[in-house]
Amino acid sequence: MPLRPFALSFASVALVASLGAQEPAPGVRIGLTYAPGTRPGLYVLPLRGAGADSVRAIVARDLDHGDRIAVIAPDGGVIPSGPLNYALYQRLGAAAVLQMTMPGDGSLQVALHELASSTVRNSQRFVLPQPALGPAWRLAVHRVADEVERWVTGQQGVAASRVLFVRGGTLWQVDADGENAMPVPGVGAALGPAWHPNGTVIAWTELGDGGSRILMRDLTSGRTSVMSGRAAANLSPAFAPDGSQLAYAAGSDGTDILVRPLDGEAGSFAITAGQGSTNAQPSFSPDGRRVAFTTSRLGRNEIYISDSDGANPELLTTSGFGDQLYRSDPSWSPDGRAVAFSTQIEGRFQVATIALRDRSVKQHTSEGINEDPSWAPDARHLVLTSNRGGSRQLWVLDTESGRMRQLTRGPVARMAAWGPRLPAAR
């Protein structure tokens, strides 16, 4: 796989550095000569072994997608023997060098050299499940990249995660790097998927001729449970952060948000009393104490937040939108600081975030129609639906730099839900 594009980010290091510290980047641990907010250069060395080129390509690409590191991984390159020539890599703009070796026992030995101190900063052995290039192997390599990102920046990457979405009326999933796009088997007509925080259980809205209902599936056992009736509209499931409850919207004339335990309906309660209005799309704060949702109770769609028992509801999207009366699709960031949502601007939908501390709004998109954001576990990236490429596809937005990358290709993809970092044993 050609790696030339990453060499370009070498130049961007100096560019970003010259722009100064515009955005806080807490936790940058390496490259002390760099101001906060810059992307430290990381030279990724070539390696030898089964699937070695793919390991380097995947790790380099994952780190690039993380938007925190300027990856330097030119095509070819020499596999060094003996001690590294630190001065050489410093001259190439690197703050650190990533050295990976394959001892031949199915493992990957990874070392991070910090050039400023001329030391090996981190070293770890990772097991790569065989066969090479298989899905489990790829996931393990993504996990290596996520750990390296944590070594370098203090923030774990999100490459070892998946995105659920809707394509052709059923559920699909795709790895965070856009690989392995495939239908979730045996689901049928589906909308609006959601992840359980454990990453092994999902829920979705099943839409049939007679109505819609909420289904839940354990991806490990394949067991599917019915979580709602079908007599009315049942939609937009969301798991509470502790994984014990499921919230969704239900109603025959307008909808209210109900919360029920996963293991039974006893103890279910409603957190809205809509009286014919729509209340839907619950999204919990990471501590589980608050919930954001879409409501039409004002006669137009807005985002409200309330306590997770429904108390103290308040309008979140209060102002700054002119006469464009439509906001929806709230997604509470995993760090608890912001809510992402869709808002109508000049007749088209765009993705914005609102800070919970001061209610400041930041519009992130303007090209084409962009909607339905869902946060990555790093609270920095969003997956959203955009038609900027011609048809509706999933794109990943870096909310700090504004960089967009296309995640899916092919038939229309929409209604994305970014899952948690995946557990190792899958």
Added chain:
Amino acid sequence: MPHHLPRLALVAFSLLSVACFPKQDPSTSPEALAAAAKAKKADSVAAVQAEAARVAEAARVEAAAKAEAAAKAAVAKATADSVARAEVITRAITATRSTFAEMIFFDYDRAELSVESRETLEAKLPILRANPGMRIRISGHTDERGSDEYNLALGQRRAAAAKRYLVSQGIDEARIDVVSFGEERPMVEGSDESAWSQNRRDEFEIVVGGDAIRVP
């Protein structure tokens, strides 16, 4: 065998007597002639009778043919009448069905019924009243704009608005199911107001009692 002779002679005589005195021809006997005349008379009567029967049969066949033709004509007429009547009924049923199925449309992001929509619903009331066993399903739809999930809820409100109106006019709510398909089943593909306005709709479907619909 001299004592056998007289017996033989007797036998011979009797044989001779049979041979020499044959029976007289009946047709020439007076009785026979009388009988023949009688028979002849009878024959002519039979002939007359046969002729009469033939004539009668011909008349009967003719009458039967006429009757058959008349019956056929009557059947044809009746068939034509019933076909015509059936056509009228079919047309009436088709018109009833189409009145029942007529969609109503909504403004963007709204679920309120327009005056026109109320009139369209009004026209369905006699049909629902004339067919008390009929169960129906109202499905709400939206255009493609806005949140896909929110649109599922919006479609539900649109279907519920039509149901609410029909119930307010005395239709038993147990006869009306509502369902939303949001933006998932557009009637018209396209991303302009023309497509959007046709997709923001309620559809009406007969679930039970559609086979023997009664024209109001």
